[in-house]
Amino acid sequence: MPQLNLPLKHTSLMKWPADRIVNSSPKSFGIYEKASALMEQGIDVIHLEVGRPNFDTPLHIKEATKRALDDGLVHYGEFPGTFKFREALSEKLATNNKLKVSPDEVLVTSGLTHGAYITCVAAIDPGDEVIVLGPYYPQHINKVELAGGKLVIAPLDKENGFQLDARLVEAKITDKTRMIILVNPTNPTGRVFTRSELLGLANLAEKYDLLVMCDEVYEQILYDNSAHISFASLPGMFERTISLFAFTKGYAMDGWRMGYAVACKKIMQDLLKVSMNDIAHLNVFVQEGGFAAITGDQNCVREMVAEDLRRRDLVCARLNNIPGVKCNLPEASIYAFPDISAFGIPSAELAEEILESTHVACEAGSFYGEHGEGHLRICFGAEPYGRLQSAMDRLTEFFRQKREQPIQ
Numbered sequence: 228m229p230q231l232n233l234p235l236k237h238t239s240l241m242k243w244p245a246d247r248i249v250n251s252s253p254k255s256f257g258i259y260e261k262a263s264a265l266m267e268q269g270i271d272v273i274h275l276e277v278g279r280p281n282f283d284t285p286l287h288i289k290e291a292t293k294r295a296l297d298d299g300l301v302h303y304g305e306f307p308g309t310f311k312f313r314e315a316l317s318e319k320l321a322t323n324n325k326l327k328v329s330p331d332e333v334l335v336t337s338g339l340t341h342g343a344y345i346t347c348v349a350a351i352d353p354g355d356e357v358i359v360l361g362p363y364y365p366q367h368i369n370k371v372e373l374a375g376g377k378l379v380i381a382p383l384d385k386e387n388g389f390q391l392d393a394r395l396v397e398a399k400i401t402d403k404t405r406m407i408i409l410v411n412p413t414n415p416t417g418r419v420f421t422r423s424e425l426l427g428l429a430n431l432a433e434k435y436d437l438l439v440m441c442d443e444v445y446e447q448i449l450y451d452n453s454a455h456i457s458f459a460s461l462p463g464m465f466e467r468t469i470s471l472f473a474f475t476k477g478y479a480m481d482g483w484r485m486g487y488a489v490a491c492k493k494i495m496q497d498l499l500k501v502s503m504n505d506i507a508h509l510n511v512f513v514q515e516g517g518f519a520a521i522t523g524d525q526n527c528v529r530e531m532v533a534e535d536l537r538r539r540d541l542v543c544a545r546l547n548n549i550p551g552v553k554c555n556l557p558e559a560s561i562y563a564f565p566d567i568s569a570f571g572i573p574s575a576e577l578a579e580e581i582l583e584s585t586h587v588a589c590e591a592g593s594f595y596g597e598h599g600e601g602h603l604r605i606c607f608g609a610e611p612y613g614r615l616q617s618a619m620d621r622l623t624e625f626f627r628q629k630r631e632q633p634i635q
């Protein structure tokens with residue numbers, strides 16, 4: 228091999244990484260990192276921090292995927308996802324979401340995370356402002372920053388059960404605002420926004436000509452008589468909304484990494500531009516599992532939601548029995564968001580203390596931004612009923628001792 232006699236350069240002249248990486252916030256996994264350290268020491272931690280469904284993926288979905296592999300579906304496929312799958316998704320969207328879309332307005336993504344990332348890359352120019360409702364789902368923050376956007380937090384109305392008050396959002400709109408990120412049903416508060424709350428936001432989107440990215444990952448996990456409304460189904464909203472869905476929670480398929488983005492053709496062509504340069508397309512045989520999920524019997528979803536409901540009722544009742552803790556019943560999702568402000572301890576400190584003394588991992592409300600302070604987020608969907616009972620026993624005892632401690 229010929230030798231290149233180039234002068235050695237000092238590696239410090241090499242620019243790495245790009246400014247947008249330097250300038251983005253470090254990714255935090257919250258209390259999970261501390262819980263993992265305890266687990267490495269062999270401690271059995273009860274996980275109420277991570278939103279990982281405590282169910283196996285339904286059998287017929289796994290079998291369809293295995294069949295696809297055996298049938299040789301192992302080669303390149305269509306960039307937006309297989310036509311058959313997108314056609315089935317468009318039928319589901321018409322029936323369940325009141326969204327009449329063609330298969331060309333559906334793009335299969337690698338989980339909701341990927342849909343959110345390609346949306347941010349396609350929508351945001353450096354300096355654009357993006358409004359997120361606080362308390363927020365933290366994993367959307369980095370995507371906005373990586374795309375060069377500036378994050379602006381508009382609070383939900385905490386005094387009224389974290390309602391979406393359009394006036395609080397309007398106060399944050401400037402001439403640089405480009406997009407609003409909506410998570411509905413919400414994480415961490417477990418609310419399902421009503422039609423009138425969503426219409427308030429729709430009026431703003433229209434008035435200020437804004438895009439809306441709507442994360443609907445919890446659309447299937449609804450309790451009591453809650454009804455989920457897809458934001459894009461509101462009058463005039465389809466043309467300005469990127470709706471994001473996933474198989475993650477409803478079908479217990481978090482490790483499969485499968486979701487889909489829905490948008491009008493004008494927006495879709497640019498989402499596709501990012502996606503095809505990113506993942507090219509989602510694994511073809513995995514999409515067969517998604518097809519089986521969406522076209523198969525939905526009893527599996529109903530059964531999982533029924534069990535989540537039982538877990539919700541246990542956890543919320545037990546939390547409300549603890550003097551000083553107040554917990555609204557979540558209308559959806561797998562999270563309770565109890566108010567622990569009566570203890571006067573910052574939530575991050577409290578979550579750490581709970582983890583260390585009880586080996587129960589709860590997430591601090593402040594992990595969801597300043598508007599989550601005064602709360603803990605407790606996932607009741609990641610552990611079986613018996614372990615939730617045990618976690619609630621430990622929390623009850625922890626707070627009993629806390630009340631008896633003299634104020635420092």
Ligand SMILES: Cc1ncc(COP(=O)(O)O)c(C=O)c1O
Nearest residue numbers: 278338339340364414444473475
């Ligand atoms: C609101 C919200 N959006 C998105 C996700 C991630 O979805 P996925 O695993 O499909 O990327 C989660 C996971 O907890 C979530 O809570």
